Amino acid sequence: MIPLKQLFATIYPAELPEEEVYVSSITMDSRSVEKDGLFFCVPGYTVDGHNFAGDAAAAGAAAVVAEKPVQADCPVVYVPNVKRAMAVCASIFYGHPSTKMSMIGVTGTNGKTSVTHYIEQLMHSAGKRAGVIGTLYTRYNGRQVEAVNTTPESIDLQRILFDMAEDTTEVTAMEVSSHALSLGRIHGTVFQTAVFTNLTQDHLDFHPTMDHYAHAKSLLFSQLGAGFDRPLPSVVINADDEYAGWMMEASPVPVLRYGIRENAEVRAETIHLSPSGSTFTLAVPEGRFPVEISLPGTFSIYNVLAAACAANRNGLSWQEIAGMLNGLTGVRGRFEVVKSDAPVHVIIDYAHTPDSLENVLQTINETTSADKIKTVIGCGGDRDKTKRPKMARVSESLSGWTYLTSDNPRSEDPDAILEDMKAGMKESSYAVIPDRREAIRRAVLESSAGDVLLIAGKGHETYQEVQGKRSSFDDREEARSALKEWRT
Template identity: 45%
Template sequence: MKLHTLLQTIPFISLPIENPEIKSIVNDHRNAKPGCMFVCVKGHVVDGHQFAQEAELRGAAAILAEETLDVNIPVIQVQDSKRIMAVIADAFYDRPTHKLHMIGITGTNGKTTTSHLIDKIFRDVGRTTGLIGTIHMKVADHVIETKNTTPDSIMLQSVFQQMVQAEIDTSIMEVSSHALVQGRVNGCDYDVAVFTNLSQDHLDYHQTMEEYQRAKGLLFSRLGNKYQSDKPKFAVLNKDDKATEQFLNDTAAHIITYGIDHPADFGAKDIVLDGSGTTFTLISPGAEQKVSLKLIGKFNVYNVLAAIATAYVSNIPLDSIIQSIETVAGVSGRFESVDGGQEFPIIVDYAHTPDSLENVLKTINQFAEKRIFAIVGCGGDRDKTKRPLMANIACKYATNPIFTSDNPRSEDPLAILKDMEQGVKGKDYQIIPNRSEAINHAIQSAKAGDVVLVAGKGHETYQIIGKQVFDFDDRLVALEALKGR
């Protein structure tokens, strides 16, 4: 695409005399190559403007920047390069989200499980899907690894274009609060926006719960302000969460609700769960019917209701939805069982917020016969205020809480553990800083009737200590510990 054609998407921009062919867009100078447009972004740690000359040496044909630069290629100067980057990426990749059925899911907990449930429902009825989330990105059956829940706008639009080229029908994506505030999903034309729940997380970034909630609300306000019969917009909202009151006002889209404790379009009653699954009666528009899940826990009933409502507004028959949901065995790192032939359950879960940890431990308490070993840590360089809260929850719901390291990153692991201890003064717990040793201790101590929970990292296959990334998978460490019994 010619530079002038690309710049037509930006109002009141001054066109440079040169009009080179733009072959790609990058915001990392290390990825610059002949014919690319390099976007200078001011990050929290690194300022991309410092690398403009290196991008030129690597063959960049033009640069988008907020400052005057000493280079010999066209520089398009704008006030906010990150915002304009999203506009340009959308145009360069030919507005791919307008050609997809776009489903965005936001909330503190449950995004990954809900997205995978929706993905399975759609695939089971023959719809082709793409998936973007915490675990990975997927275009049909092709998996792409990702570092963030929601990638930046350039990568996003590139992946959406791949989906269009692969004749994908529906894109299902987790949308983080960071992505919404930072404009990574600007330009995405969502058809269905889903809210799971809101509880404390990311206050190191958002500072207050009010700001965190406001960030989540951006997804619903971006559904647009017009009504169209050929492509209607829906907001799928959790009626049992107070944040829904704000989101109802944030959007002009059609509203569909789900919940357990309050009347909703999709609800659940007569919930029964045990160590092997969950049953409930689904209340849906004009019908009630029994649902039997292999998934465990009330929190998973919420995830299932969100998925059912989303599929329903996407014109999938309710019978097909339920048939698909009932076959789901689980999602990687979400209440995932580790089976090494032992006589007690070992559960690995991504629970890394107070609310998610409480939900998991409450569920375990409903089927645990004897002791509950809960291995809990908190990530470094993240919200410190949730550390004592998580420790307190572990002590409240587990008979044998063990505090250990998660991903300490640049922080001292012992300092993180001291923060956790502030919430459990006078209570019984163990501290085993080495995560592998903590898991091994719990598994060697457990007996028939006990339950071992390894919380915090879930699907992750690494541990970040300082600036180093080590191979570490809670599930594999647990299996190795079982060999020593």
């Protein structure tokens, strides 16, 4: 049990009850309220937690937290912003677990998943007990739990960090989404290192403009330094990105820049690309080191540089890091090759923004002529509509043939999404096949020996969401099934 006043000691203004109240648990779900629990009335997109304050009190809540008047037969704590108060209270309730390890936050439109996994691998190679939190799962010390959000809700996040700290995790690499930053999910989480990968169009259904989107990302950097008893935090920024200056201005602590084109402290030079990977010289203030990685594409070099910088800022020497980079392995659903006896090369990738799709297709174009490249692509429903024609146009410009299909239509009409995508097509080198399973099958069977087929948009996902219902669907399995039919 923890005193209510202790949970709200650093939250102002907060109207606390005069009587002494003790809390045994915290939740934002009225259905999981326990006796003497604290319920946060979180306003959502479709459901408002304030409507369930009475239910929480009836279930035995010691108090509820609200930002507008509610009816409840228990004490009510009023705050200006429930989500931010919840994040801080969660950190206090679980004993500030983020301060018991080195937290590395990674934000950006593309590359977050790969960078966090590369950091985890580097730390493991250095003998550290490392974990990762992100789009795919939470994983640490042999345990793995599938993810719901890229960045968990604040109560879930602090409980996860508590479990990781209890299991003596030393370093955690965490994906930090713009939604989590805007909605205050990471308030109360102390980061030792913050990494910026890049910023390109995405989530404009949530952020009104690109400037708003950039501001949300910059919050990771402007909020650094909250743990006054901790070592000085560090910031790692992609110097080649057009929003690098924005992030650097937001940072109150020293910045380490990485890049290929721009003047940066950490650079990849003399780059040689091949279908199986890359070689380059890692140029740092301490010296120059030859590097070979089995990760194809220029975008992979950027991701590796970001992870290397984060590892360096968390105690690894550049010489150690350079020797470890050739052991890095790819991430599920990120430029993942589907193995088959058929002479058709199928690649699965999560690319779901115009920039990420362009990066992947440019990588394929480095070793394959465009006329030998086919792309299966869709766009998610209830998301940024302005990127749909852009995605189609990128595919058309870098592929010989494009199959427009469904991604996760969610509540939207799949045909309406496809009409938005078709607006970006200037040529006639495409087919519209709404059924994703049939689109993948057709794409495989219509491929010739030596063709490269990119199936983009869903990557690691193992479901398809249509009208609020999720059904099993895995691009890898669909591709394998079709490959068995090829020329049989």
